[in-house]
Amino acid sequence: MLAKIGDWLDERFSWREVWAAIFERKVPHVNWFYTLGSATLFVAINQAITGILLTLYYVPTPDHAYDSVVYITTQLPFGWLIRGLHHWGASAMVVLTVLHLLRVFYFGAYKYPREATWITGIILLLIVIGFGFTGYLLPWDQKSFWATTVGTQIIGLAPFVGDWMLRIARGGRDISAVTLARFFGTHVWILPATLAALVGIHLYLVIRIGITGVPKKDE
Amino acid sequence: MNEQEKKKYLDEYKKEKEKGVPFFPDIIFKDTIAALLIFIILAALAYFVGAPLEARANPADTTYTPRPEWYFLFLFQALKYFPGKLEVIGAMVLPGLLILLLILLPFIDRSPKRHFLNRPFASISAFVVVAGILYLTIASVREAPPPQEAIVVDKAAALYAANCANCHGPSIDVPVGTDLHQVIAAGTHEGMPAWGGDLGTDEIDALAGFILSPNGSAVFTKYCAVCHEQPLVASGNPVELQRVFDEGVNYPSHEGIEAANWAESLTDTELNGLLNFLAAPDGQRLFVINCSGCHGQAVGYNGTEEELTELITKGGQHLDMPAWKGTLSEKDMDALTSYVVDPAQNSGGATLFGQHCASCHGNKVPKAPDKESAIKIISSGGAHITMPVWGDILTVEQLDALVQYTFAASKGGGPAAGANLFAENCSDCHGKSGQGGLNPSRHGDIIAPISSSEYLKTRDDATIRNIISFGQPDFGMSPFGAENGGALDDEQLDAVVAFIRNWESNPPAEAPAANAEVQPETPAAPSPNLTSLTGAQLFTIACARCHGPAGEGDVGPAFNTKEFQSKLDDQALFDMISYSRAGTDMIAWTDKLSKSQIELLIQYIRTLDPNYAASLTYSGRVSAILEANCNTCHNPEKLRGGWDSTSYQSLMTSGDNAPAVIPGNAANSLLARSILGQGSQMPPIGSLSQSDIQVILDWIAAGAPEN
Numbered sequence: 001m002l003a004k005i006g007d008w009l010d011e012r013f014s015w016r017e018v019w020a021a022i023f024e025r026k027v028p029h030v031n032w033f034y035t036l037g038s039a040t041l042f043v044a045i046n047q048a049i050t051g052i053l054l055t056l057y058y059v060p061t062p063d064h065a066y067d068s069v070v071y072i073t074t075q076l077p078f079g080w081l082i083r084g085l086h087h088w089g090a091s092a093m094v095v096l097t098v099l100h101l102l103r104v105f106y107f108g109a110y111k112y113p114r115e116a117t118w119i120t121g122i123i124l125l126l127i128v129i130g131f132g133f134t135g136y137l138l139p140w141d142q143k144s145f146w147a148t149t150v151g152t153q154i155i156g157l158a159p160f161v162g163d164w165m166l167r168i169a170r171g172g173r174d175i176s177a178v179t180l181a182r183f184f185g186t187h188v189w190i191l192p193a194t195l196a197a198l199v200g201i202h203l204y205l206v207i208r209i210g211i212t213g214v215p216k217k218d219e
Numbered sequence: 220m221n222e223q224e225k226k227k228y229l230d231e232y233k234k235e236k237e238k239g240v241p242f243f244p245d246i247i248f249k250d251t252i253a254a255l256l257i258f259i260i261l262a263a264l265a266y267f268v269g270a271p272l273e274a275r276a277n278p279a280d281t282t283y284t285p286r287p288e289w290y291f292l293f294l295f296q297a298l299k300y301f302p303g304k305l306e307v308i309g310a311m312v313l314p315g316l317l318i319l320l321l322i323l324l325p326f327i328d329r330s331p332k333r334h335f336l337n338r339p340f341a342s343i344s345a346f347v348v349v350a351g352i353l354y355l356t357i358a359s360v361r362e363a364p365p366p367q368e369a370i371v372v373d374k375a376a377a378l379y380a381a382n383c384a385n386c387h388g389p390s391i392d393v394p395v396g397t398d399l400h401q402v403i404a405a406g407t408h409e410g411m412p413a414w415g416g417d418l419g420t421d422e423i424d425a426l427a428g429f430i431l432s433p434n435g436s437a438v439f440t441k442y443c444a445v446c447h448e449q450p451l452v453a454s455g456n457p458v459e460l461q462r463v464f465d466e467g468v469n470y471p472s473h474e475g476i477e478a479a480n481w482a483e484s485l486t487d488t489e490l491n492g493l494l495n496f497l498a499a500p501d502g503q504r505l506f507v508i509n510c511s512g513c514h515g516q517a518v519g520y521n522g523t524e525e526e527l528t529e530l531i532t533k534g535g536q537h538l539d540m541p542a543w544k545g546t547l548s549e550k551d552m553d554a555l556t557s558y559v560v561d562p563a564q565n566s567g568g569a570t571l572f573g574q575h576c577a578s579c580h581g582n583k584v585p586k587a588p589d590k591e592s593a594i595k596i597i598s599s600g601g602a603h604i605t606m607p608v609w610g611d612i613l614t615v616e617q618l619d620a621l622v623q624y625t626f627a628a629s630k631g632g633g634p635a636a637g638a639n640l641f642a643e644n645c646s647d648c649h650g651k652s653g654q655g656g657l658n659p660s661r662h663g664d665i666i667a668p669i670s671s672s673e674y675l676k677t678r679d680d681a682t683i684r685n686i687i688s689f690g691q692p693d694f695g696m697s698p699f700g701a702e703n704g705g706a707l708d709d710e711q712l713d714a715v716v717a718f719i720r721n722w723e724s725n726p727p728a729e730a731p732a733a734n735a736e737v738q739p740e741t742p743a744a745p746s747p748n749l750t751s752l753t754g755a756q757l758f759t760i761a762c763a764r765c766h767g768p769a770g771e772g773d774v775g776p777a778f779n780t781k782e783f784q785s786k787l788d789d790q791a792l793f794d795m796i797s798y799s800r801a802g803t804d805m806i807a808w809t810d811k812l813s814k815s816q817i818e819l820l821i822q823y824i825r826t827l828d829p830n831y832a833a834s835l836t837y838s839g840r841v842s843a844i845l846e847a848n849c850n851t852c853h854n855p856e857k858l859r860g861g862w863d864s865t866s867y868q869s870l871m872t873s874g875d876n877a878p879a880v881i882p883g884n885a886a887n888s889l890l891a892r893s894i895l896g897q898g899s900q901m902p903p904i905g906s907l908s909q910s911d912i913q914v915i916l917d918w919i920a921a922g923a924p925e926n
Contacts, residue, residue, distance in 0.1 A: 083265075
């Protein structure tokens with residue numbers, strides 16, 4: 001029965017071909033360092049799921065943000081777990097992305113024919129940092145407020161356009177309800193969409209070209 | 220890499236792959252284990268450490284040391300090495316170059332060598348960058364100031380953050396002379412909401428203190444908040460505060476607390492800030508705390524601002540009361556002293572008081588224990604009450620604010636000037652508190668109260684001003700405006716209007732309901748200048764002559780019988796009072812009394828019912844009043860003030876300041892105080908009707924029975 005359904009679907013989706021291309025492809029013998037990339041992807045999925053759950057209760061306005069986070073953390077069943085996973089997952093994302101980058105660098109995996117994979121990876125790193133930067137403001141506690149104050153000040157240091165960029169980031173002179181709205185919008189719409197697209201390209205390239213083996217001493 | 224090298228690599232990679240393993244399950248297995256491990260670590264962190272959450276964001280808290288999140292710390296630290304104009308190099312140029320370098324890396328390093336030992340330059344450079352970032356991060360963490368020990372939160376700052384900062388930003392520049400408490404409690408017309416409903420007096424005090432003296436709030440948090448967590452402010456009374464600092468460890472409640480010699484341990488600036496926080500330099504509030512005990516709502520003052528400053532600063536030295544013996548006639552002296560002993564019973568002295576005493580005493584009548592001492596004090600004068608030397612007690616800022624307020628209030632348009640003008644021109648007919656009374660120019664006519672919230676809510680300033688200026692000839696009121704031949708110029712008219720308007724937020728001291736509560740059984744003598752007309756007083760004026768002072772019956776039938784009470788329902792009684800009755804001397808009161816006054820009368824007559832007490836139950840009368848007036852906000856969903864008035868159980872037990880009702884003790888029951896307008900006026904949209912207030916007061920006094 002199952003096989004019949006499989007056949008039926010295969011006629012239409014050619015999924016066996018896709019499955020073979022992705023899962024049955026052969027890869028060189030690799031070590032544990034090579035799990036860093038997939039681990040990053042795993043944490044990214046963790047962030048997406050917990051993030052979606054958080055938005056169900058989170059209110060992105062200065063007068064309610066803090067209270068809603070308190071509610072999530074203290075009242076909502078397993079809210080502490082969801083928020084805890086998201087919070088620590090954020091740091092894990094940065095750590096894993098950087099470690100993954102170092103693995104690729106030291107194993108010479110950015111070289112021909114994987115230059116494009118590397119560049120999308122660097123952009124993904126920037127997006128991860130953007131996630132961290134925008135997500136930090138959302139709880140609207142002292143740390144968020146002041147960390148964002150300092151962070152946006154750094155943007156303002158840019159020559160010529162600094163002041164302009166600062167006002168775009170903050171939505172005005174000061175950190176306000178507009179800043180929170182912008183950061184929230186960026187955090188839950190713009191960055192995830194970009195991330196999803198780039199992860200798609202990144203993975204396509206990884207599967208199409210294949211991962212490098214561990215370089216030998218004479219390589 | 221040239222084409223040959225590329226081909227070579229691809230060939231070798233192909234061979235390597237063939238010797239390799241299938242992605243599924245080998246690689247997936249490893250990945251799953253790594254993912255599982257990471258998930259366990261994350262879940263453990265979430266469980267054992269949790270996601271931290273600090274205090275609510277407070278843009279006003281300049282003491283908070285701002286730090287970015289940990290993965291930006293290296294950048295934050297790097298900035299320290301690029302001071303001034305060079306900052307942009309650390310903040311932008313270097314990170315920008317690093318990112319550019321990373322992106323271009325595959326095109327810069329195009330050698331076919333892959334093992335890291337075979338490309339030492341790249342490997343070492345990357346190592347240096349990583350080590351540098353690690354070093355900067357660690358250095359930044361180390362340089363971080365130790366976490367603040369004090370867990371004590373600046374509550375006033377937190378209140379500010381929660382309620383004000385979103386619109387006002389980190390601080391508010393308050394113009395001198397603003398009645399800050401009033402603005403916070405009542406809001407403004409420019410979109411600021413009234414906070415009086417959400418915040419208690421304590422909290423508004425704390426907010427005003429914080430806004431006017433944020434440093435003082437910090438000092439309070441540092442030194443005082445450990446013990447004085449509640450209330451937010453130790454005491455808003457400057458005289459008491461002065462004692463705290465003068466007496467140090469000897470101050471009664473500070474005994475044995477070594478640190479309590481605050482006058483020594485705090486710097487002058489800290490002390491000043493602290494005092495300004497605890498009693499905010501808000502003139503109106505300071506006047507209420509410091510002056511109104513003797514001067515009432517306001518003082519009429521005619522000197523210059525400098526003189527006033529000196530007067531207040533030096534205090535008692537100037538307060539010699541003249542000896543009135545000889546100035547006042549025997550008769551006037553008698554009236555005045557009687558009035559001072561008991562203003563309620565001897566209203567004849569009110570005019571005299573207004574003429575002779577109010578300029579110093581304001582509208583606060585000094586209390587004399589008996590007539591003899593009153594005669595002695597008034598006759599001989601002298602400094603019988605010493606005004607404190609405020610210059611020693613108040614800070615410069617407080618003194619400034621107080622003088623500004625008092626001066627402004629006593630001058631143009633302020634209620635103080637209006638009070639005197641009202642006493643001179645209006646109180647003869649309208650009563651000292653605008654409570655109305657018999658109309659001297661039209662026999663049998665009664666002047667309705669003008670100080671009731673009902674009256675004031677339905678007339679704007681312009682209307683009241685016109686009435687005063689043009690008079691109401693139909694009712695016997697002559698024009699008072701100068702342009703209509705009266706005595707008051709424009710400024711004075713405004714002052715009187717302001718004084719009258721002031722009753723809306725500060726109902727006259729002798730609130731009608733308060734009197735009614737004390738003596739519902741023994742109505743006051745028919746003297747229109749006493750209080751505004753309660754049902755009891757209307758009864759005395761209109762009914763007692765024929766029906767007996769206690770409704771026991773005389774020419775007319777008795778009211779205090781079950782027969783009478785059960786025979787007539789309210790509507791029948793209303794008709795009875797409104798229209799004359801053939802064959803009796805009963806007149807048609809509808810000419811003399813307003814509809815609401817007749818209703819008041821009926822309400823009062825009902826209290827004469829021997830069964831009245833029996834009807835005073837929650838299920839009997841109280842629940843209906845609560846339902847109509849309170850339940851909209853005080854229900855299980857909205858729960859304003861934590862109070863739920865929808866059921867007997869909840870109304871007796873719930874509330875932030877529960878219990879709202881103390882059976883048998885109306886004077887101290889929050890519900891009674893609120894509907895009487897003592898503290899915060901409830902319902903906020905306007906007072907309950909007198910009869911409803913009476914029912915609730917009597918109900919509480921009767922032990923607040925349920926059935």
